[in-house]
Amino acid sequence: TSTSLISLTSLPYGNYTVPFKIQDQQGLQAEDVLHVTVCECTGINTCRGRLPFGSRLGPAGIGLLLAGPLLLA
Numbered sequence: 001t002s003t004s005l006i007s008l009t010s011l012p013y014g015n016y017t018v019p020f021k022i023q024d025q026q027g028l029q030a031e032d033v034l035h036v037t038v039c040e041c042t043g044i045n046t047c048r049g050r051l052p053f054g055s056r057l058g059p060a061g062i063g064l065l066l067a068g069p070l071l072l073a
Helices: 059-072
Strands: 014-023 029-038
Touching: none
Parallel strands: none
Antiparallel strands: 014 029
């Protein structure tokens, strides 16, 4: 299972907080927040100094990711 995060409009460079909801076909869902940095990466390690944020998936999100395939089996 995978997904992509694509901006529908051009965003100014900077840090953003993106709230999202994960839901499976059985209706189980979890909400989480992803911290992203928008910058221009024209060379190797160009954005290295601009990446202080990490991303973490909370316990509910991890549970849904693990439970989804089990429910489909």
